[in-house]
Amino acid sequence: MSIDFYRQTEDLTTLKEFKVPPIDDTNQILLGISIIPSPFEDLFNQKKYKKQRFSFSIKSFKELKGAIISVRSLYQKCLIRNKSTFKSYWDVIIELVLSYNIITTLFFLAYQYPSGGMLVIDLACWIVFIIDIGFNFFTEQIDEKGNSIQRFRKIAYNYLIGWFIFDILTILPLSTGGYPMAEYLLRMFRLLKLPGIFNLTDGTGLSYLLTYFCIGKREENGKVSYSFTTKIFVSLVRLFIIIIFIVYFFGCFWYWFQKIVVNYKYSLAKDGTDENSFERYFELEDLESKDIAIRSSYFILTTISTIGYGDFLPRNVYEMAFVLSIMLFGVTLFGVIMGNFNSAIVFYTEATSGVDYLGKLNTFLESIERIHGAIDKELRSRILDYFVYYFEKDRLKLLAKNYWEANTVHDLVSISQDYVKKLPEEDYYHILDNLFSDVIYNYKYFFGSSKMKYALLPHFQPRRFMGNTLIFYSGRYVSEVYFLLNGSISIGYNVYNQHQTLLYCEEGRTIIGDYQAMTRVKNKFDYLAQTIVEAYFLDGDTFVKILDNFYKNEKSRVMAIAVKRENNLKRLYNDHVKQHKIETICSERGGIVKSVMNKENDESEELDQFFIESKLSELGEQTKDANEVSIRALDFMKMSDGVKDRSYKKLV
Incomplete structure (x- = not known):
């Protein structure tokens, strides 16, 4: 018996082709709801379609994410860095x-x-x-x-x-x-x-351009710093440009306004005749534009400066109202700017002129000569040269604190100077920030973020050393701490009366004398000014007292900087001595340490010359008996393997 039709089931093992029988609608509806079974192929294809759609969504998301990352990386490559x-x-x-x-x-x-x-x-x-x-x-x-x-x-x-x-x-x-x-x-x-154009310290635009003409110094943070006198000069030029622009702006705006209000209702007289305008009354229509601009600016300048020659004046009620507004606003603004301009000139004159101080100094020298006789011309010249430089470079003037007048340690840091002792503390600090902006920035690694700089800066005094001048001598105590501004300093030692360089000081960022002042030990090296050196210094005892009494936490950090520098010098000295076979000898006269070249060339000899030098200096400080020092020094040297066979005939 042949079967023509199969009922569709989920049995997939059936190999015969399905032939769909006629559908009996009456048998496929139950309680009004169709119960026709869905073909398995439709269900299978539907699940496959959903899976494909889901996989397509994940793939699209990954592609979109990759595209976003690519765009971001491209944007970072195109980003313009400051x-x-x-x-x-x-x-x-x-x-x-x-x-x-x-x-x-x-x-x-x-x-x-x-x-x-x-x-x-x-x-x-x-x-x-x-x-x-x-x-x-x-x-x-x-x-x-x-x-x-x-x-x-x-x-x-x-x-x-x-x-x-x-x-x-x-x-x-x-x-x-x-x-x-x-x-x-x-x-x-x-x-x-x-305001952005007139800002000459932001390091962008015109301020960046000025650095190419050696006007200002571009710092690591992008800002431009100026020296004290340059900063005042730049401020004067900036004020002058602002004044010119204000006059030009009001001149242009005035001429535009008088053309706008010509023949307005209230520009007519009572009899109905036109009262004219500034342009027509003074017959400016036929002049060239540049000539009109000059006359208009001239009229504004004479108006806001309250001179008012009367050769130009407003001609109708609108122009009078405009000039009245300019006088109320422009005169006030112009007066403020001119006041700042005059103050800057006076401040610059006082900061760069030593005439009054030199007059007092000459009077003082003449009084000495009347009592003790004439002063040597060379000595007098050196005194005058020193104080001319001092008065010219002294930024503090009356703000300076005289440590020799202090009765207590609190007097060293108190705000007791005239003119500022009644000022709020923040205003006083702001004044010091402006006076020493370049020093504070260059030595920010030293001052840190504390208020230590405000205690030290009022004691800063200018000092200049000519080329080939020794600032510190080896074997002597140091009484001053120097903050280098410019010039080249070589730190080294003496060999056959010639200076041997170990280290060059970084211009504008090096401090010398701080280690010796804080440890109170004799200086071990020669500090030679190779070129003209300019610096600010303060008394070593004052420096130590301020740190000990008010900034103990800062002292440890400052000491660490000084010790690191001194250790680097010792290491360089040891390397240099071993490389060139230099022998260190202590003189009986004043305990001054000298270095001489070793005439022998024994490669097996190894001797820490700097260590011997320090021991000799230590022994020299403990006793004044030169013979005893020599005997103890020889005993110490014999303990060294490198020099036990060498004979020392004498110590110089």
């Missing part, structure tokens, strides 16, 4: 273009719209600003805490809520639509960036 050379050069270009654009925009608004070559240059500046907007999304930022921001999302967010809106408004090409005045007025938002 300390990069490109960033430095671009900032210079932007500040120069920004300065030019602000000046020309005011000129275009007030006197003459651009044409010809000026239009081409203006278009080039417009392109530069568009490029700068794009670069701002790829430029590393620094937050308020000094941390670097390198993520695109954070950089973009900060820029979008900051300068982005202003940058977009200033590049809108409204002049192409017939609204040039509106475009130039929107460009005035660039005035908000002027």
Whole structure:
């Protein structure tokens, strides 16, 4: 019997092809619900489809993640670092273009719209600003805490809520639509960036450019520091430029305003006649734009400086109201700036002039000569040269503390100087920060973050050493601590009356005399000024008393720096002695240690010369009897294997 139809089951072993029988609808519905079984192939294909769709989603996610990582890595490669050379050069270009654009925009608004070559240059500046907007999304930022921001999302967010809106408004090409005045007025938002241009210490733009002309020194953190006199000079130049710009700005704005209000309702007289305007009354229409700019700026300068010659004056009620506003605001601002300018000049004169002090010094020397006779000309010349330099380089003036006048150790650190003793402590510290900004930065490794620097700085005195002059002698006590500003110092020892260099001091970042002052031991090396050396020094006892009584925690750190430097010198000395076979000998006269070349060349001889030198110095300090010192020194030397067979005829 043949079977034509099978009922579909889940038995996959059946090899015959299925033939679907006719469906009886009445048998496939139960309680209104279809109970037709689904074909197994449909269920199998549905599960396979879900698995493929799931695997496709995972794969797509991995591909998307990889693409994001690739984009981030590409962004990091394109990121413009703050300390990069490109960033430095671009900032210079932007500040120069920004300065030019602000000046020309005011000129275009007030006197003459651009044409010809000026239009081409203006278009080039417009392109530069568009490029700068794009670069701002790829430029590393620094937050308020000094941390670097390198993520695109954070950089973009900060820029979008900051300068982005202003940058977009200033590049809108409204002049192409017939609204040039509106475009130039929107460009005035660039005035908000002027403080960044006038900041000559941020290390970007114009301040970075000044370092190429040896005006200022670029530090490791990117900032630019100036010497004391250079800082005052730069401040004077900055104030002078600000004054010129204020006069130019108000001159342009004034001339633009008087053209706007011409023939307004209240510019007419009672009889209905036109009262004229500044431009028409003084017949400025036919003059060239540059001549008009000079006359307008001249009028503003005479107005805000309260001179008012009367050769130019406002002609209608609107112009009078504008000039009144300028006088209320401009005169006040101009007066503040001129006051700062005059104060800076007086401060610079007092800081760089020693005329009054020299007069007192000459009077003092003359009084000595009247009592004791004429002073040697060479000695008098040296005294005057020293104090001329001292008065010129002394930054403290009346702020200096005289340690010899102190009755207690508290007098060494108290704020008792005239003019500042009633100031708040923070204001006093701020004054010292400004006076010694370069010293504080160069020696930040020494001062640390404590207030120790505010206790030491008021005791700083200038000192200069000419070339080939010994600052410290070996075998002598040191009474002063020096903070090197510039010049070259060689630390070494004497061989056949010739200086042998062990170490050169780093210019502007080296302290000498601190180890000897804190340990109260004799100096072991010669400190030779190879060129003209300028430094600030303070008394060694004052230095130690301040550390011992007020900064004990800081003293351990300062001592560690000094000991490390001294140990390096000892190591260099030992290496140099062993390499050149140098013999150290102690003189009976004053216990001065000298070094002479060894005439023998015995390779088997090994002797720690610096150790013997220290022992000889120690013995010399314990007794004044030269014979006893010599006998004990010889006994000590005989204990050494390297010199036990050598005969010592005498000690010099």
